Amino acid sequence: MNLNALIQKVSDFVFGNRKTLLIVFSVVTVLFAVSASQLKVDAGFNKMVPLTHPYMKEYKAYENVFGGANRIAIAMTQKGGDIYNKEFMDKLKAMTNEIMVLEGVDKPSVRSLFTPNTRFIEVVEEGFAGGNVVHATFQGTPEDLAQVKANVQKSNEIGRTVANDFSGALVAAGLLEYIPREGGKLDKLNYFEFSKKLEEIRAKYEGPNHSVHIIGFAKAVGDIASGAKGVITFFGVAFVITAVLMLWFVKDVKLTLIALVVAMMPVLWLLGTLPILGYGIDPLSILVPFLIFSIGVSHAVQMTKTWEREVVHGLSSLDAAKTSFASIFVPGTLALLTNVLGFAVIMLIPIDIVRELGITASLGVAWMIITNKMLLPILLSHLSMSKETLGKEVAQESRVDALWTTASKCVERSRATVIIAIAAVLLGVGIWKAHELRVGDYGSGVPELRQDSRYNQDNATIVSKFAIGVNTLGVVAQTKGVQGACTNYDVMTVIEKFDWYMQNVEGTQSVLSLPGVARTVNSGYNEGNLKWRQLPRDPQVMAQSVTPINTDTGLLNPDCSAMQVLVNTTDQQGDTLRRLVTEVKNFSKDYNSDKVEFKLATGNMGVAAATNEAVDKARWEMNYAIFGALFIMCMVTFRSIRATICILIPLALVSVLCEALMPMLGIGLKVSTLPVIALGVGVGVDYGIYLFDRIEVHLEEGKTLAASFFDALRERGTAMIFTAVTMTLGVGTWAMSALKFQADMGILLAFMFFLNMLGAIFLLPALAAFLLKPHAKPAG
């Protein structure tokens, strides 16, 4: 059975069962709509990390031992003056209690001035004296406040629970990822809800004299989720822009409506499918519906344009629908399949959130093949339109012929040479600039949110007032076969050496390790004398220095066989992390022994380092895979390596330019921007496929390359430009998103969508001028 016969069969089936199919589509759509209402926002920690990366395996292995990176810090600051007043203390106490009972908070881990684990110790003539920083009898009297002030000075709390300048105090809490319910059930902590409760606490305690600053993974995720909700506005904006452009373009309300409905349908189907498959929507995949809608519109435009042209040529609605179905089905389906493939390639990235983006996008496009290629012709076949409306529109179309004439001159060798030369220069500049592309994040705070977001401002405030590390790279010193490893002088000494080594690496702010703290404890036992800040050789003395250090510090596990070294980094930029990780590896190469081994990585910067490495690796794999996949698809379609090269080179150039644009805009290569090239190329290839499909036909008719290209542009060009403009504007609206990564993606995708169109119209024919022989048939 050849291709034409297959298309005929599908066509017969579609047009033979128009009514039935319409009903089926309607019912399916309603069912999916019902299912879509079950869609949940789902943004867990595990989804965002490369779980298969070696660092993450260590992370997971030690997660339960040392506690994950899942903590929150809520700082209350006094505007003017210090914290030693009754109003502040009363508020802090109430806030501490409220946080303590918050669902999801691990109660014993809560630390603040008002928790019993906040103590002070002082050296006195007889030995030690100590107690709670805030006495249980605290009433807020001036004497009480003076007592607290004195105790804070003696405690180790300055910079931890009390601000360096005494202008604020902190409540820190560890979170439970799962909340135990009756009957042994575990409920996953809903960060979004949790974040909302934190906002309620903020609203309650913030006042003219006090401000409340909240940071922590859960809060960040909550803020990201609420930022992602803003996407709905952008969807609305994009929808309106598209509708207006569509109306202007097709000059007919009915046609516009049909195209929009058909473009919306795969979005609805997709949203309905996700809950069935057990997926939720997350801040990254929430962008997919846009993309599907835009792609849907673009394909609908191609179909309606062809249909219009046939109606103007005198066919009936039904016959015109059949003809356009026959001519669009192959390139359209092929283009969509290529999209599916392009999006499927994204699944190579071993990070669930990106994988789900790939799955979601592929699925959406797959649905589009059914809705767009089947439903649209059926709807069009029912449409009756006056020839004059359409005639007017076609007449208007001839106005752009001038453009097509110019464009088709690109196949002249002289012009082609100039264009290729320009492209080569752009490629050179692009490659040069693309080398500045950094893996990881620029800036400080949470990279998903904008620098001026409340969260990142809170982050900056807390970091400036407290000496707490918000960016922590953890390294686990795992001992083997050493009994009581943390009283072993040799083991402790090598870890202490590592502590000092890392302190000297650029990008380290501070290091916290068991031997580091034990030294200080040892000095404490020796009257606080700095000259005793040395690890004792005697195991019993060492034990005395280690015993006061609880496992909840995250510095050691209960049997002391694993000790975590926490390296607080100055920032989270990719270069910083890479340097730190390299030095950890350098050190461990020299000092790993049969007794102790240093393992990367824990802490949030451990996750970031793993993610960066995964992204760096996936970057090349994905580029090979996407271009490999497109190469095969184009080869199968056009059976010509020359045609394939004509289509792919413009795409490759635009990809390089996109990578060059990123560093210029301060956008790093990360989980969210990595899929951009695959998405951009996967969608951008449509232009080339649609064009080449027609060029091939016209060349077979014996026309010159210039004439073939001109005709192809007349048939497909306006729709291409329209598509590029609507898609560019559609994703361009993301630039307004509260989420930085959505804004980054929007800008980059808009850039790629538009440039790919230009590439197809100008560079593709220029390449064809050299690669395709005018009278030779590219297809066998």
Added chain:
Amino acid sequence: MKSTIRAAIVAVACAAAWAATSVNAQVNKKVLPDQGALSKQAMTRLLLSDAARFGNRIVAVGDRGYIVFSDSNGESWERAEAPANLPLLTSVHFPDPKTGWAVGHDSVILKSTDEGKTWKQMYSAPTEQRPLMDIVFVDDKVGYAVGAYGQFLETADGGATWKARKLIEAPKAPAAARKGKAAASEPADDGKSEDDKHLNAIIKLADGKLLIVGESGTIAKSADNGKSWSRIASPYKGSFFGAVQAKDGSVIIHGMRGRIYRADPSLASFKQVDNPSVATLMGSTVLPDGAVALTGLAGTLLISRDNGATFTKQDTRTTAAFSSVILGAPNAAVLVGEFGARDVLLAAAPTAPASAPAPAAPPKDGAKK
């Protein structure tokens, strides 16, 4: 495909870079230089326990056997050449500008004969587990190192060999001695005998007497260049960490909970000097203008302009712990402690009594202690 070519180029470059780094697969000397200039980052994180000054050079010792020196009043520092893998050093002493001595944990004793640029180990006893805390030389040949648990080492050959002995030899008759000792000294609450008390500092006074201060109020003096020692009745049961002689000969000792005591050169009796702060005082020096500086935990710096009769607190804008103080730039002191060394500008001398002379030239030798 161009992207493939680009990828190939980058891949080759990466492979080359990787090969280069894998050859160099060891601790990065750039991160931790064995000697030479030290980064600001290293110097603000390095624990320093003691400092000495002669001429323009400040030499400080500290954590992990680090010996560092500065010829720019603490502006920039270099690491001296010293044996690797040493523990925390606790004290440094320059009897003359050429010759320096440093002591520390594992009972290490180090010597330099080139103004502190290179150091050699002269003695160590790691298994003893008794850190040395201070060292003094009475002349070219004879010197003493004191330390924890009553450790007392002496040399008579310029530090080539060291011999341990008791600070105060027990009387001949053992039984009587025990009884006598129990009567003479208040038994400490941790059950340590008087002989086992940490000896924290040893200094040579202008008249040639030697003075030791230490744990639980220990004060001992020697009038015969260290051959024999006698205890001085202690005014305090807490520990002393340092001692210094003011220009007028007054001896000031300081220690736990901000305690300061002062005696005249005869050391007949120590009287408490008022200090409202309870932060432990670790280090002391006499500045060229005669001011006495004491430093300690919680960022404490006390200055006396009247040879130690009264002290005023000076703001150091930190709560970091300091262990030693030495002259810095004119009108400034260099404080060393848990976060390296830092410069603190000294408040101008009070003008009321015409007592404070203009800052003189830096002292010729280790004016510390």
